[in-house]
Amino acid sequence: MSTQPEHPTLLIPGPIEFDDAVLQSMSHFSESHVGPGFVSTFGETLSMLRKLFQTTNPASQPFVISGSGTLGWDLVAANLVEPGEDVLVLSTGYFSDGFADCLRVYGAQVTELKAPVGGRPQLPEIEKALSEKRYKVLTVTHVDTSTGVLSELQKLSDLVHRVSPDTLIIVDGVCSVACEEIAFDDWKLDGVVTASQKAIGCPAGLSISMFSGRAMEALQKRKAPPASYFGSLKNWTPIMQNYEARKPSYFATPSPQLIHALHTALCQILSKPLAARFARHKEVSDKIKSVVAELGLRQIAGDPNDQAHGMTAFYLPEGVQAAELLPKLAKKGVIFAGGIHREIAPKYVRFGHMGVSVTDPSRGDIDRAIEALRSGLLECGYQQVQKQT
Numbered sequence: 001m002s003t004q005p006e007h008p009t010l011l012i013p014g015p016i017e018f019d020d021a022v023l024q025s026m027s028h029f030s031e032s033h034v035g036p037g038f039v040s041t042f043g044e045t046l047s048m049l050r051k052l053f054q055t056t057n058p059a060s061q062p063f064v065i066s067g068s069g070t071l072g073w074d075l076v077a078a079n080l081v082e083p084g085e086d087v088l089v090l091s092t093g094y095f096s097d098g099f100a101d102c103l104r105v106y107g108a109q110v111t112e113l114k115a116p117v118g119g120r121p122q123l124p125e126i127e128k129a130l131s132e133k134r135y136k137v138l139t140v141t142h143v144d145t146s147t148g149v150l151s152e153l154q155k156l157s158d159l160v161h162r163v164s165p166d167t168l169i170i171v172d173g174v175c176s177v178a179c180e181e182i183a184f185d186d187w188k189l190d191g192v193v194t195a196s197q198k199a200i201g202c203p204a205g206l207s208i209s210m211f212s213g214r215a216m217e218a219l220q221k222r223k224a225p226p227a228s229y230f231g232s233l234k235n236w237t238p239i240m241q242n243y244e245a246r247k248p249s250y251f252a253t254p255s256p257q258l259i260h261a262l263h264t265a266l267c268q269i270l271s272k273p274l275a276a277r278f279a280r281h282k283e284v285s286d287k288i289k290s291v292v293a294e295l296g297l298r299q300i301a302g303d304p305n306d307q308a309h310g311m312t313a314f315y316l317p318e319g320v321q322a323a324e325l326l327p328k329l330a331k332k333g334v335i336f337a338g339g340i341h342r343e344i345a346p347k348y349v350r351f352g353h354m355g356v357s358v359t360d361p362s363r364g365d366i367d368r369a370i371e372a373l374r375s376g377l378l379e380c381g382y383q384q385v386q387k388q389t
Contacts, residue, residue: 002020002363003020004020004023008330008333008335009333009334009357009365009368009369010335010352011334011336011351011352011357011365011369012335012336012337012350012352013145013148013175013198013310013311013337013350013352013354014145014174014195014197014198014199014352014354015197015198015203015204016197016198016201016352016354016355016356016357017355017356017357017363018201018202018203018355018356019201019264019265019268019356019360021264022201022202022203022261022265022268023203023261024264025257025260025261025263025264026203026257026258026260026261027257028256028257028260033250033253033254033256034248034249035248036248038256038259039243039246039247039248040246041256041259041260041263042243042254042259042263043243043244043245043246044263045064045259045262045263046062046064046240046243046244047244048263048266048267048270049064049208049210049266050062051270051274052177052178052266052269052270052274053177053182053192054182054183054185055184057185057212057213059213059216060184060185060210060211060212061210061211061216061237061240061241062208062210062240062244063075063207063208063210063211063233063236063240064206064207064208064240064254064259064262065206065207065231065254066205066207066252066253066258067205067206068204068205068207069174069193069194069197069198070098070102070207071207071231072172072174072193072194072195072207072208073098073099073102073103073193074102074106074228074231075193075207075209075231076099076103076139076170076191076193077102077103077105077106077108077227078106078227078228078231078232079219079222079226079228079231079232079233079234080136080168080170080191080215080219081103081106081107081108081136081137082107082136082222082223083106083107083224083227084108084109085108085109085136085137086108086109086110086111086133086134086135086136087103087108087109087111087135087136087137087138087139088111088113088129088130088135088137088138088139088167089103089110089112089139090113090115090120090121090126090138090139090141090151090156091112091113091114091115091121091141092115092119092120092121092151093117093141093144093145093146093149093341094144094145094146094147094340094341095141095145095146095172095174095175096112096144096172099139099141099172100112100139103139107227111129111133111135113125113126113129115149117147117300117341117343118149118299118300118301118302119149119301119302119303119306120149120150120151120152123155123156123159126156126159126160127159127163130160130163130164130167131164134164134166134167135164135167136167136168136218137167137168137169137170138160138164138167138168138169138170139170139171139172140153140156140169140170140171140172141172142171142176142177142180142182142192143173143175143176143308143310144175145311145340145350146313146339146340146341147300147301147313147341148299148301148308148311148312148313148350149300149301149306149307149308150176150180150301150305150306150307150308151306152305153171153189154186157169157187157188157189161188168190168191168214168215168218169189169191170190170192170193170215171189171191171192171193172193172194173192173193173194174193174194174195174198175199175308175310176199176308176310177192177194177198177199177200177208178199178201178269178354178355179198179199179277179278179281179309179310179354179355179358180278180281180310181274181278184210184212188212189212190211190212190214190215191209191210191211191212191215192209192210193207193208193209194207194208194209195207195208196208196258196261196262196265198310198354199281199310199354199355200266200269200355201265201268201355201356202258202261202262202265203258203261205258206255206262208262211233216233216237219234219237220234230252235251236251239251280358280359281309281353281354281358282309284309284353284366285307285308285309285310285353287366287370288312288351288353288366288370289304289307289312291370291373291374295373296317296384297314297316297317298314298315299312299313299314299315300313300314300341301313310352310353310354310358311353311354312353313339313348313350313351314348314349314351315344315347315348316347316348316349317377317382317384319380319381319382320377320380320381321346322338322339322348322349323338324380325349325376325380326349328376328379328380329372329376332368332371332372332376333368334368334369334372336349336350336351336352336369336373337349337350337351337352338350351369351373
C-alpha cells in the first residue's frame with residue numbers, strides 16, 4: 001500500500017503519479033553537489049539515460065539540467081541553430097507551435113508544416129519541403145500533449161537521411177520518453193529533449209536530453225557562441241562528461257534531491273526490459289481507447305496509427321462541457337486535464353495514462369478513472385453509452 005497521503009489520482013498528461021520510492025528519494029539528506037556520494041549518483045544517472053534512450057554510441061551526450069521540459073527547446077534553439085538558419089518544424093499541436101516560437105526568438109528562419117487538428121504532416125509533403133530548401137534542423141514533437149497525436153520517427157528519419165542528410169533531426173519527447181519507444185541509435189536521431197515529470201516518473205524540475213555526435217559537432221562548429229549562458233551546451237558538456245566519469249565538476253548548482261529521485265525512477269524503469277514497458281503502455285492505452293469508443297466519443301487523433309500510448313485526448317459529447325465534467329471527476333478522486341489546443345480547447349479533455357499508474361495495476365488508477373468517466377458523463381446527462389457501429 002502507498003504511504004502517500006490520500007489524494008485524488010492525477011491522470012493528466014504530466015505531471016503524473018509518482019512511486020513511493022521516488023518520492024522518498026526526494027527526502028535525501030543535504031549533501032554537496034561535488035561530494036563523492038552525489039557525484040556517483042549523478043554519474044550513474046547519466047549512464048542509465050543512455051540505456052533509456054537506447055544509445056551505445058560514446059559520441060552521444062546526455063544532459064540533465066535544472067529546468068522544465070521547455071528548457072529543451074531553448075537548448076536546441078540556442079546551441080544548434082544560428083540566426084538566419086532555416087528550421088523545418090512539423091506541427092501537430094500547441095507544443096509543436098511553441099517549439100517554433102522558441103526557435104524564432106533565437107533568430108531561426110522557421111518554416112512550419114501544419115497538419116489539420118488531430119493529424120500529422122505526411123511524408124510526401126515533408127519530402128517536398130526538404131527538397132526545396134536546405135534546413136539546418138528538423139523538429140518533430142513525438143507526442144503533442146495538446147492533441148495526443150503520435151508522430152512516427154523511424155520512417156521520418158529514413159526520409160530525412162535520404163533527402164537531406166545534413167539536416168539534424170530533433171525530437172520533442174517530453175510526452176513520449178519512457179512510454180513510447182525511442183531507438184536513438186537505430187533511428188539515427190540527433191537530439192531528443194524531455195522532462196522528468198511525465199512517463200519517467202520523477203517530480204518536475206529537470207530538463208533531460210540526449211544529443212548525437214553529429215549534433216555535438218554542429219555545436220562545436222558554430223560561428224558565434226551559443227545564444228544563452230545558462231543554456232549553453234558548451235558550458236554544460238564538460239560538466240556532464242566529468243560527472244559521468246565520476247569526477248566532481250561545477251558550472252551551476254544541480255538539485256541533488258531531484259537527481260536522487262531521477263536515479264530511483266531510472267533504476268525502476270531499467271529493472272525490466274524496455275520492450276515490456278512499452279507493451280504495457282500500449283495494452284492500457286488500447287483498453288482506454290476501447291472504452292472511449294464504447295462511450296460513443298471521438299478521439300482528437302482520428303487515425304489509430306497517430307494515437308499516443310501515454311495519453312488519450314477525446315472530444316466531449318454535445319451538451320457536456322469540460323467545466324462541468326472535470327469537477328465531477330475530481331469529486332470521484334480522479335483528475336483529468338482540459339483541452340489546450342487553441343482551435344478546439346473547450347471541446348475536449350485529456351486523460352494521461354503513463355508511468356506507475358500503468359505499470360502497477362495494483363494501484364487501480366486506470367480502472368478507477370474509467371469508472372469515474374462513465375459515471376461522470378451520466379451525471380452530466382449524457383446517455384449514449386452503447387458501442388459505436
